[in-house]
Amino acid sequence: MAELPSEVITEILSRVPAKPLLRIRATCKWWRSLIDSTDFVFFHLTKSRHSIVILRQHSRLYELDLNSMDRVKELDHPLMCYSNSIKVLGSCNGLLCICNIADDIAFWNPSIRKHRIIPSEPLIRKETKENTAITTLLAARVYGFGYDSFSGEFKLVSISYFVDLRNRSFDSHVKIYTMRTDVWKTLTSMPYALCCARTMGVYLSGALHWVVTRDLEPESLDLIVAFDLRFEVFREVKLPGSVDGKLDMDVAVLRGMLCMVENRASEGFDVWVMREYGLGESWCKVFTVEQPRDVKLIKLLKPLGYSKNGDKVLFEQDSKKLCWYNLASKDLSWVRISGMPNNIEGTVCIGSLVPPSLQRRIVERKKPKSVDENNKKRDDFLSKGFKLTL
Known part of the structure; x- marks a missing residue:
């Protein structure tokens, strides 16, 4: 490949999964310089199309390839020596945010095996308010x-x-940690009550x-909010007209679109996607999963992703099992x-080279200069076809 134009090499390497790129990086100083550059990252x-499912089972994390569900690999995560319990708090751009029972938190890229430990969240004094300590509970x-592309x-x-049990009222404390300042900052309270104690916000298009x-009234309606x-403000997301x-409902990301799953109890689950983010009129019901008659009633289905040929969708069921839905x-x-035991939870993570310490302001992602230059020459070459052996 040495005689190929640099822009062609960049284009080819950009399509290689993250882990093989680490092996390529070790073979040549020029390739190392290219692969390590922020533009290339x-x-x-x-270009990344390689998604893996991170499975959590108590204190252990496993990697499962969506294209070969029979192969699972245990991961050495950075909080292994801290505690015997682990949680996945989020996934974004190939990074996982994980924490343990001692509230140690790490940003971690399992593809390149790099992590960053961040400061623990400060204790909230409100948990011990003098006048309402008996009736006010941390529910x-x-x-x-997620990633703020404006600040990078x-x-x-x-x-x-x-929750104040005596007055049937609620309050919240909202804090945000930013890598640039390396501190937690208190924000305005969220004027909504959480519907469940799930620990993971869903990231898409610069929002959670x-x-x-x-x-807290039983007849109160569910809605989706975005942060x-x-x-650093909350806003409501318009629901489909018929919803x-x-x-009960839940949110996820499916094929890069905001996804809503509406639980119709014994009837099944309606799966919706917002085809154009932020446009309420673009909601579309893509399919309905009927409740199986021969198993215990399913309470929660969380979509994780499509199969390679797009004929099936992988779901996490009741935070315990994985199942395929054949379209x-x-x-x-x-x-x-x-x-693997039955009690597992799944989180989708794409393979990337993004380091957990990366800070870069990007208003719009652009190709490296070597790719933008001489595009016609590159395209003419690629159109002839090539084979790459790793």
Whole structure:
């Protein structure tokens, strides 16, 4: 490949998964310089199509390839020596945010095996308020992890949700950690009540998403809120016209689009996607998963991704199992992984070269200069076809 134009080499390498690139990086100083460059890291990110599922089982994390569900590999995560319990707080641009029972938190890229330990979140004094210590409880603490492309840094949001049992009221403390300052900052309270104690906000298009309600009354309707990581404010997301919020629902990302799953109890689950982010009229119901008649009632289905040929969708069921939904036959089939127990949770993580310490302001992701130059020459060469052996 030495005689190829540099822009062609850049284009070829950008399509190689992250882990093989680490081996390529070790063979040549020029390739090391290219692969380590920030321009290439982000160009590779725009091309990345290799997704893995991170499975959590108590204190252990495993890597499962979506294209070969029979192969699972245990990962040496950076908090292994700290505690016997681990949680995944979020996934963004190939990085995972993980924490343990002692509230140690790390940003970690499992593809390149690099991590960054961040300061623990300060204790919240409200948990011991003098006048209401008996009736005010910390009901939940949820997190969201994402990337602010305007400031060029990863951010972690923490929402501590308090309930006053005597007055049937609620309050929240919202804090945000930014890599640039390396400190936690307190924000304005969130004027919504969390619908469940899930620890993970859903990241898409510079915002984190949760399902919330306006008050604690049983008849209160569910809605989706987004936290804008640039402006650090909450906003409501318009629901599909036929969805009124009376039924339980959850949010996810499916094929790069905001996804909402509405639980219709014994009838099944309606799966919606927002084809154009931020445009409420672009919601579209893509399919319905019917409740199986021969198994225990499913309470939660979280979509993780499509199969390689797009004929099936992988779901996490009730935070315990993985199952495939066949779009043609409309059947559910449960995934059996040799040596793995049933009580597992799944998080999708793309393979990337993004280091956990990266700070870069990017308004719009652009190709490296070597790729933008002489595009016609590159395209003419690629059109002839080539084979790359790693």
